[in-house]
Amino acid sequence: xxxxxxxxxxxxxxxxxxxxxxxxxxxxxxxxxxxxxxxxxxxxxxxxxxxxxxxxx
Numbered sequence: 001x002x003x004x005x006x007x008x009x010x011x012x013x014x015x016x017x018x019x020x021x022x023x024x025x026x027x028x029x030x031x032x033x034x035x036x037x038x039x040x041x042x043x044x045x046x047x048x049x050x051x052x053x054x055x056x057x
Contacts, residue, residue, distance in 0.1 A: 007052050014045040
């Protein structure tokens with residue numbers, strides 16, 4: 001798998017997590033712990049995306 005393919009997969013997963021966060025926040029009884037975990041995972045993905053996007057290899 002090329003780096004570009006990997007970044008695309010990470011980006012897609014990042015968007016799916018973002019969608020999950022928005023869905024969770026729509027519920028009046030939203031689980032804040034779960035939302036926080038999703039946000040942390042989203043941030044980790046963003047950092048990986050930035051790392052691999054900046055890496056020329």
